[in-house]
Amino acid sequence: MSTPAPPPSPAPDTAKRRIPLDVVDAQGNSFYVSERKVYPRDVAGTLNRLRVAAVWWLLGMYYVFPWLKWDDRQAVLFDLPARKFYVFGLVFWPQDFLLLAVLLIIAAMALFFFTALAGRLWCGYACPQTVWTEVFLWMERWTEGDRSARIKLDAAPWSANKVMRKGGKHVLWALFALWTGFTFVGFFTPILDLGARLWPFAWGGWETFWVFFYALATWGFAGFLREQVCKYMCPYARFQSAMFDRNTLIIAYDPMRGEPRGPRKRGLGSVLERARGLLDQVTAYDYVVRANAHPSAADQRLGAHGTITFAGAGAVIEPLPKFVPDQLGDCIDCTICVQVCPTGIDIRNGLQYECIACGACIDACDDVMDKMGYPKGLIRYTTQNAIDGKPSKVLRPRIFVYGTILLALVAAWGWGVFNRDVLIAEVLRDRNALYREVAGDQVENSYTLKLVNKDQQSHRYRVTLASGQPGIRLRDGELTVQAAPEEVLSLPVTATAPATLRGRHAVTFTVRDVDTGTGKTVESSYFGPMQ
Amino acid sequence: MTDFTEPRLDHPPRPLAQRIGAVLWPSFFAAGVATMVFFAFVDPLTLRDMTFPDLAISRELGYTLGFFMFWLATSASSLFTWILLRPASRFNRALPPD
Secondary structure, eight states, X not given: OOSOOOOOOOOHHHHHHSOOOOBSSTTTTOOEEXXXXXXXXXXXXXXXXXXXXXXXXXXXXXXXXXXXXXXXXXXXXXXXXXXEEEEXXXXXXXXXXXXXXXXXXXXXXXXXXXXXXXXXXXXXXXXXXXXXXXXXXHHHHHHHOSHHHHHHHHHSXXXXXXXXXXXXXXXXXXXXXXXXXXXXXXXXXXXXXXXXXXXXXXXXXXXXXXXXXXXXXHHHIIIIITHHXXXXXXXXXXXXXXXXXXXXXXXXXXXXXXOSOOOOOXXXXXXXXXXXXXXXXXXXXXXXXXXXXXXXHHHHHHOOOXXXXXXXXXXXXXXXXXXXXXXXXXXXXXXXXXXXXXXXXXXXXXXXXXXXXXXXXXXXXXXXXXXXXOOSOSEEEEOHHHHTTOOXXXXXXXXXXXXXXHHHHHHHHHHHHHTOOSEEEEEEEOXXXXXXXXXXXXEEEEEEEEEEEOSSSOEEEEEEEEESSXXXXXXXOOEEEEEOXXXXXXXXXXXXXXXXXXXXXXXXXXXXXXXXXXXXXXXXXXXXXXX | OOOOEEEXXXXXXXXXXXXXXHHHHHHHHHHHHXXXXXXXXXXXXXXXXXXXXXXXXXXXXXXXXXXXXXXXXXHHHHHHHHHHHSOGGGXXXXXXXX
């Protein structure tokens, strides 16, 4: 790379229609522009209320759960040192790993099912990235003001006011992030104890590390990276096309109704009430493509970050003619749908992987339609089929397949959780010696019997040995042991047989609960002298 | 403030051999290094005794399994990187017809 190629000279109309790009390397060697900050405009409406409710509910669970009690212990505690997870009344052991695996498969299948049905609900309402970003935006709004105030503040030179506002924001962010990190560690270490050891400070090294690491991650992801996580780091967005079809609920702009877009004087009615009516599809989508290639001055200032490419390389897209008011569609090109978008795209360009389906543009556009006296729903939750004037089918094979698998997995998981064995019994042979000769012409084999009482009550167990070969018996006779709740017992046991018994013989250990009569059998081997 | 960058060029798809090679080769290399470092400290037989003492796993089989598990992990990571680096135009397409 000794002689970098000169940057391709932009096509004449490209230079005209795009705002100047912020090139990182001012020498012109770079094809990369720095990411422009998105300043989401505040929005109010049904979907926004739904999202705020989701934020309160989900973050409420996160911040409150560690403080709840269940029988003298923390209700939700992932006790890693003890290798036990407590979730309300349930206790999970390492042996329940399969349940965790199935739970993850259920989560994936639920994602497929709900995505096929109603699009990226997860992204818009439930993803931690969305939820925490929303809260960080609230704090930004309290300290720096609304969208235009924030843009102005960023552009303004440093002043006492700017330092106060920016400083206040970062103090709020930092406190909230630290509390988030503290709560996170509180899921793994009893949170009351952790709080008590804050002053005087007596946290362990790893507790301290994770509080600050999680706080740093929250601060960085929700404060700075924001929509870039969705656009550049999240795999889900890139797989959406595998789950979407034309009957999936998406957030869509209706170009047949909206195009051609443009400002107009008050008094022009909606196309739904005018002679013009809806455009045909071909014309409408052609107008969208051409409007995107030749944006209005307002659109150009916003520079929507959309990466959609409609035409193949080299295709020439003609600018739109000037329309008389009567030809105009219902989109007044106010660009508010772009201003409210947290990922900075223009939804009018159609379905894009950057769209996190938060519905902010729906709320914003409905508001504008109201002000214009037009019916709502120029941008709405709908299906591609409905937009194109075809019937939508909710019940389709994909839904049945995902739904059936999901139901079966949930049922199996629920059954598995409530029908777990409360006893684990394992037998390990002594690894040092196959057998040991003792006085009196006897041979002994040593085993370690591991009993785990996973129950919340104590149990008594009786251990017996059986074999198809007579003569093999437990040296110390039947063994009866008491296991406290959640106790792991490691019991040395010895089997013995006359030295005349040679070679390998199968033996069976039986562990029986004295009170309930239920039990487990474990297969193992007995070895006599080989020759 | 953030200096993340977005490419302006919509790069045409690369040849299949290049795509497969760019995923499998770096991950193979990383898996090889990881296997060497890991088994320099861990004896597969000790590992077997700690985990699946009933299975007859020899040292050679342990090394082999270890290598392929590392390769599975590293190649999955490489594949993920490849998906994230694909240009947006590969994803932003019209929904397929019914």
